[in-house]
Amino acid sequence: MARPDFPISPLLPAIADSLAAHPRLVLEAPPGAGKTTQVPLALLDAPWLQGGRIVMLEPRRVAARSAAQFMARQLGEPVGETVGYRIRFENRISARTRIEVVTEGILTRMLQDDPLLDGVGALLFDEFHERHLSADLGLAL
Structure with missing residues (x-):
């Protein structure tokens, strides 16, 4: 699938x-602009x-799975492979995965296991207006 405009x-x-x-950027754009899948x-x-x-926090499991699937399809x-996701009871990443879409519980576990998030070059917060304690914890660190 070619990358759509x-x-x-x-x-x-x-x-x-x-x-x-x-090192920080707040990006606000209307729904459907491409923030989740293009950035x-x-x-x-x-x-x-x-x-x-790149670890991207997505608050809902269905949205995390869908975003990863859409990005992977764009890459063919x-x-x-390059794009994967981790949600409760489901892990679709590999050693080659460079973009991980995760839910808040997964990010919390990642921070507990490795507070510095070694190997993570960017942490993206999608749908940040749907803030929860886990997202605030990730932002604080």
Whole structure:
């Protein structure tokens, strides 16, 4: 599947440049703009990642699974290769996975096991307006 054009597509280079200059960015755009599925893919080759994984927090299991499946289809790969997801009772990642879409409980467990999140180059909070304690904990760290 070819990567479709989304409203956010023209802004992706500026988003990557901004993150190269500053480690934090708040991105607000209407639903369907491509924030969830286009931004992580656009950051895959960012030099500042230094080979680290991108972990994207998605508050709902169905949304986490769907986002990972859509991104993997855009790359022409099965889920678990470049893009994977971890939700309660379901793990579709591999050693090759560079974008992990996770739910709040999984992020909390990751932080408990490794507070510095070694190997993670970027932590993206999707749907942050649906804040919960787990997301706030991740943001604080």
